[in-house]
Amino acid sequence: MAELVSIITPAFNAAKYIDKAIASVQQQTYPHWELIVTDDCSPDDTRQIVVGFAEQDRRVKLVAQTANQGPAMARNASLQKAQGRFIAFLDSDDWWLPRKLELQLDLMRCSGSALTYTQFRRVNQDGNNEGRLIRVPDRLTYQTLLGNTAIATSTAMVDRKQTGDFQMTKTYYDDFALWLKLLREGHVAKALHEDLMRYRVLRGSVSRSKVNSAAKVWSTYREIEGLGIASSSIHFSRYACNALLKYVRF
Template sequence: MVDLVSIITPAYRAAKYVGKAITSVQEQSYPHWEMIVTDDCSPDETREVVARYAQRDRRVRLMAQITNQGPAMARNASLGQAQGRFIAFLDSDDWWLPAKLERQLDSMRRSGAALSYTQFRRVDQDGGKEGRLIKVPDRLTYRMLLGNTAIATSTAMVDRKQTGDFQMTKTYYDDFALWLKLLREGHAAKALHEDLMRYRLLQGSVSRSKINSAAKVWSTYREIEGLGIASSSIHFSRYACNALLKYARF
C-alpha cells in the first residue's frame, strides 16, 4: 500500500519565495504527496503564484483564509483538508532537497518513530550562500526537547497512524508546542542524520529577534506546558545554550 504524504505550508507575503518551495516538492523522488498551501490574506501576489502551480499540478492545492490569523491557524486550515497518513511541514520560504520525502519515510518505517526530523543548512535571503551543516541529536524525549532547538519545522514529519489527528495551538511557537505535546504523550522522536532541507534567513523576520524569541520560549513553558518558575528556568538555560551553539556562526 502506498502512503500519501500531506505537506502543510502556511504562506504570507510569500510571492517571492513560495514557488521555490513548491518546485522542491515537485522534484521529490517520492511522488505520492499532496501539498496544501494556505494563504493567510497576503497583500502581495502569493495567492496568484500558488494558483498557477495548482492549475498545472493537481497535487498542489490552494486554500485561502478570509482574515489574517497567523501561521498556526493557516496550518490548521491545511491540516483540516489533509488526507495523508504522514504529515510533513514545509514553510513557504524554505525548500527541500530531492530525496527528502523518500529518505525520511524509509527512516520512519525502519525506526517506528511517530515524529522525525533531519539535518539542514541555513541559506541567505537570496538562497545563494549556504551555511554549515546543522546537526541534530539521535532522539528526543519530552524533557530533552524542552531544552533544545533541534527540530526545524521544515524538516519535521509526523505519522498520524500513531498520533491520531492533531491541530496546532494558536501560539507564537505553534510548531514547538506540537512537538512537545506529541512527546509528552509518549511518542518517539528520532533523527535522520542527512542534510535534506534549506532554511532561508529573511531580513527583518520576526523569528530573527532573539529577545522576542526567548520571551516566547519562556511563555511556552509557563502558559502552554504549565511549568513552574524553577523548572522553566532550568529548561530555558539549556535552551539558550543550545541556541547559542546553533547560531554562533552561519
C-alpha cells in the same frame, strides 16, 4: 500501496519565495504527496502563484483564508484538508532537497517513530551563501526537547496513524508546542542524519530577534506546558546554550 504524504504550508506575502518551495516538492523522488498551501490573505501575488501551480499539478492545492489569522491557524486550515497518513511541514520560504520525503519515510517505517526530523543548512535571503550543516541529536524525548532547538519546522514529519489527528495551538511557537505535545504523550522523536532542507534567513524577520524569541520560549514553558519557575529556568538555560551553539556562526 504507497502512503500519501500531506505537506502543510502556511503562506503570507510569500510571492518572492513560494515558487522555490513548491518546485522543491515537485522535484521529490517520492511522488505520492499532496501539497496544501493556505494563503493567509496575502496582499501580494502569493495566491495567484499557487493557483498557477495547482492548474498544472493536481497535487498542489490552495486553501484561501478569508481573514488573516497567523501561521498556526493557516497550518490548521491545511491540516483540516489533509488526507495523508504522514504529515510533513514546509514553510513557504524554505525548500527541500530531492530525496527528503523518500529518505524520511524510510526512517519512519524502519524506526516506528511518530515524529522525525532531519539536518539542514541555513541560506541567506537570496537563497545563496549556504551555511554550515546543522547537526541534530539522534533522538528527543519530552524532557530533552524542552531544552533543545533541534526540530526545525520544515524538517518535521508526523505519523498520524500513531498520533491521531492534531491541530496547532495558536501561539508564537506553534511548531515547538506541537512537538512538545506529541512527546508529552509518550512518543519519541527520531533524527535522520541527512542534510535535506534549506532554511532561508530573512532580514528583519521577527523570529530573528533573540530577545523576542527567548521571551516566547519562556512563555511556552509557563503558559502552555504549565511548568514552574524553577523547572522553566533549568530548561531555558539548556535551550539558550543549545541555541547559542546553533547560531554562533552561520
